[in-house]
Structures are given as structure tokens and as C-alpha cells.
Amino acid sequence: MARRVIKSAKGPYEIKPSKESVWICMCGLSKKQPFCDGSHPSTLDEVDGKLYEYNKEGQRKEV
Numbered sequence: 001m002a003r004r005v006i007k008s009a010k011g012p013y014e015i016k017p018s019k020e021s022v023w024i025c026m027c028g029l030s031k032k033q034p035f036c037d038g039s040h041p042s043t044l045d046e047v048d049g050k051l052y053e054y055n056k057e058g059q060r061k062e063v
């Protein structure tokens, strides 16, 4: 199964349901969805207004 995830956030969204924070992936690259696994830094140099696609290895191409 293949999936194209389109999200524009470049970091996780924090929710605080209890004593410890839970970080929800907003970039779409985490391999532990719905939780952030720290993969989001690779999105930091994306240019606003451009569309990118990442493969399973995390390699990016502009589409």
C-alpha cells in the first residue's frame, strides 16, 4: 500500500493529557504514527509553496 501524506507543519503538535507530554507527528514522516519519532528535522529546509514527496528511505524529491 502506498500513501501520499500532505502536511505543512514542520514539527510535532504537543498535547498534554497527563503528567508527561505526548508528541503527535504533524510532518507525516514518523514511522511510529501517530507519534513523533524525531524524523521531522528533515523537513526544516523545505520551501513554502513547494510540494515534496518522501520515499520509504526518507529521501525527498520535489513534485
Ligand code: FES
Binding pocket: 010, 011, 012, 013, 024, 025, 026, 027, 028, 029, 030, 035, 036, 037, 038, 039, 040
Ligand atoms: S513531527 Fe513528524 S516525526 Fe516529528
